[in-house]
Amino acid sequence: MPKRKTDIYKTLKEEHGKVKKMLKGILSEKDGSGMEALNGIISDVKKELEAHMGKEEKYFYSALEEDDDARKLIFEAYEEHNIVKNLLNNFDGTGAMEDRDQWMARVKVLDDMVLHHIKEEEGEVFKEAKKFLEKDQEERIGQEFENDRGFGETEKRSEEQSGRTEDK
């Protein structure tokens, strides 16, 4: 039997799914969590997103830049990454003194931008990538993605923290 291939598109979708879930978790949080806990979660989101975007730029976007059809889309994606990085940096140094509503509004805008970016990535960018990349390139990028640690680092810790997670 052939060795199971690494599916870069599946890996990317999984990472997107994790980040979306974390952001959704913050936004659906009732007033129970203090600002300190919320800041802890957002700093995890920041670590995960920075790791994800870094790997995308290094392995995925860099390959797609070679494609005339994907080039413009990829430049747009880089710009969106920069916006997301700036939005994430806005959380630095915000702590217990932060107005909760203002902080949540900032998360909402981050969430909107992330969702928009993921939608375009999984739509237009994946479509061009599937046309342009050879199977062995897809395989290599998938492998590079999985070997480059960083994403998922905070997962274990947040699982430990949310010991109060209830099964529905």
Ligand SMILES: [Fe+2]
């Ligand atoms: Fe991206």
Ligand SMILES: [Fe+2]
């Ligand atoms: Fe992405």
